[in-house]
Amino acid sequence: MGNIMEKLEITAQEAYCKKVEELTPSELHLALGKVVMGEIAPNWAKSKAKHNSERRAYYFSAEFLMGRMMYNNLYCLGILDEVTKLLKKKGIDINVFEEIDDAALGNGGLGRLAACYLDSAATQEVPLDGYGIRYKYGLFKQLIKDGYQVEIADNWQRFKDPWCVRREDEAVTVSFKDQTVKAVPYDMAVIGCKTDNINTLRLWQAEAVNEFDFTAFNNTEYDRAVKEKNDAENISKVLYPNDNKYEGKVLRLKQQYFFCSASLQDIMRRYKAKHGTDFSHFAEENAIQLNDTHPVSCVPELVRLLQLEGMGFDEAFEIARKTCSYTNHTVLSEALEKWSADLMTQVIPEIYDIICLIANKCQEELIAKGINNEMRAKMRIIDGNAVHMARLATYAGTYVNGVAQLHTEILKADLLKEWYQVYPERFLNKTNGITQRRWLGLCNPELSELITDKVGSDDWLIDLSKLSVLNDCLDARTINKFNKIKAKKKVQLAEYIKKMDGFDVNPDTIFDVQVKRLHEYKRQLINAFSIMAIYFRIKEGKLPNWTPTTFIFGAKAAPGYARAKAIIKYITEIANLVNNDPDTKDKLQVYFISNYNVSYAEKIVVAADISEQTSTAGLEASGTGNMKFMLNGAVTLGTWDGANIEIAECAGVENEYIFGARVEDIDRLKKEGYNPAGLLEQNPELKRVINTLIDGTFDDDGAQGEGSFRELHHALTKGTHWHDPDHYFLIQDLPDYIETKIRANADYADRKEFGKKCLLNVANAGKFSSDRAILEYANEIWHVSHK
Ligand SMILES: *Cc1c(COP(=O)(O)O)cnc(C)c1O
Secondary structure: OOOHHHHHHHHHHHHHOOOHHHOOHHHHHHHHHHHHHHHHHHHHHHHHHHHHOOOEEEEEOOOEOOOOOHHHHHHHOOOHHHHHHHHHHOOOOHHHHHHOOOOOEOOOHHHHHHHHHHHHHHHOOOOEEEEEEOOOEOOOEEEEEOOEEEEEOOOHHHHOOOOEEEOHHHOEEEEEOOEEEEEEEEEEEEEOOOOOOEEEEEEEEEEEOOOOOHHHHHOOOHHHHOHHHHHHHHOOOEOOOOOOOOOOOHHHHHHHHHHHHHHHHHHHHHHHHHHOOOHHHHHHHEEEEEEOOOOOOHHHHHHHHHHHOOOOHHHHHHHHHHHEEEEOOOOOHHHOOEEEHHHHHHHOHHHHHHHHHHHHHHHHHHHHOOOOHHHHHHOOOEEOOEEEHHHHHHHOOOOEEEOOHHHHHHHHHHHOHHHHHHOHHHEEEOOOOEOHHHHHHHOOHHHHHHHHHHHOOOHHHOOHHHHHHHHHOOOHHHHHHHHHHHHHHHHHHHHHHHHHHOOOOOOOOEEEEEEOOOOHHHOHHHHHHHHHHHHHHHHOOOOOOOOOEEEEEEOOOOOOOHHHHHHHHHHHHHHHHHHHOOOOOOOEEEEEEOOOOHHHHHHHOOOOOEEEEOOOOOOOOOOOHHHHHHHOOOEEEEOOOOOHHHHHHHHOHHHOEEOOOOHHHHHHHHHHOOOHHHHHHHOHHHHHHHHOOOOOOOOOOOOOOOOHHHHHHHHHHOOEOOEOOOOOOHHHHHHHHHHHHHHHHHHHOOHHHHHHHHHHHHHOOHHHEHHHHHHHHHHHHHOOOOO
């Protein structure tokens, strides 16, 4: 790096006629961003040229939840400390950049995974570029008002965006039946750590081919004059705020096809520049990973584009199939994409026609393999009026993978079992991971220093398996050091929560944390119920040795998800009760922090003692939040689900707090009949807790338990026409959960033993690096080179 400060002075002067110390935070952000981009430009160009000369892979994802870029980029370049000092000399605190919002072009785990994978690929020199959509508005910002979620548009571009380069010259057009739009690429540099390699995230923005209809304007038809512009821009206007729920809107279909078509045209243009029009070797040079089914229209679109180059259907399909692989992220039926054939015909008729050809080919192939009618019927890609995207992706790709061992087993045994029987060689597991640069190095410098000291170098930054040396560092002094670091991170979080939400959190309590999207299957409600049970026990003097605990929740609910919103309200009502009850307020504190996002996560995961991972067994495909907590030395209080299982296996199940029914138990209950109302009758404590929803203990909008809380109660005890009572088995798991939580609380009192459990979690978190995961993808799915 050259002289950063000198360059920053010049940029400040040129762009704002100001000295560096006179810049506003947002000006400083832009100016420093520009300087950094200038510094990396040569390496970026070099990396691009290198990747262009070799087999490479692309990550197609409708979401990239990147988080704040400034600190991460400076960190990966190894100049964060230097820049911090240089700015300090000018009287500028580097924390000013916290005023700049992070772009949330994703909902939760799936989008964050995509971001971690880009980071890891850049660091491990895997030639992997991302393709997605440059939404004007990312995930909404959340306020909590009177206990209710309020959504506000996330206009992240108001701070400008120094990290993206607009490439007007590489724009392409994308056509729908009723509309043709321009796709303009914005390139974001993805900077590797301890390497000169830089990868690219290319995000497409939709714009009008003709911005302005002059004739219409002259005819005083002002709306029509800008109609094309508005219609085009609508396509990349907003991220759908749904997590694990399929939203079948026309606009969503357009978004998906838009970025798939633009990205494929881009890849094919590059291929053509090298090889001319002979596309027969396309699959030898390119691998495309479909992050869930959102980008599945990539397959028929690739067929269509190859046909335009003169190729026949069969050959084009074989190439598409060899190029694409599919990652499944969910088994929840409400999240499995199914498009109606009618709608597809209205929006992208040529694509629908090609899907029909693929669907027929699939059935022919199955007949040739001797698959009987009954089984073939279950494998129809087009079934009646529904196009099953997961089936299309499974058939029309080389590999299909789950994201944790248990999840992959469930795919094979249940969701995609017919497919597994016919094509067993396609199924792979790729347990998710997280990048240790952002989720340890950057967000926990104190623990990083301890680790670097024990490892003897900071090589763990690029090889997380190095953490295992900590297994031999479980002496009293090290544990004590770890506990001190954790205490410090809790003080820092308490200050941050005070600043962001105004709560007075006591850092001298256990921090028991549940942060993730709000969803019934994740069961924030079981956590809330356990707190109520503990509250009653404390009031009755039944928990004399309870160590004071702060329960921290953070979660956004999809705006249309009424039950999720009712759960937020219920948690805030509990907070009002226990935080103000003189019998309990010194022992129990509950806070629902607002606007949980990547930046908040960075402060939270480092400060947690206990990581709540309470999904119903079999329903959380992997989870990655669980890994962030583990890496920073929290124990998992969770179910035998997703990656929790692998976390417990790595760190030792005795160092976690696992509770509740396993998948087999849930399956048995479903078969034999599950009667939650019966369980409540046998257990007065449970009944009392659950009745707080309806007995007037709490107030849901002036209704004293007669509003949305009654609906929650009804769903648990009676069910509805669309699901059985207690569909997520809360009442089944609650007793074991309460006892397990109390056991964890008691264990915490032995600071040395508990600290040892925490350290063992850190020591054995190596597997959960996204570096490990991305290298598995590179070696076993994409077959591309790397470091
Ligand atoms: C990691 C992360 C998630 C995913 O959390 P899970 O607990 O795995 O669902 C969601 N949102 C943000 C902001 C994250 O950083």
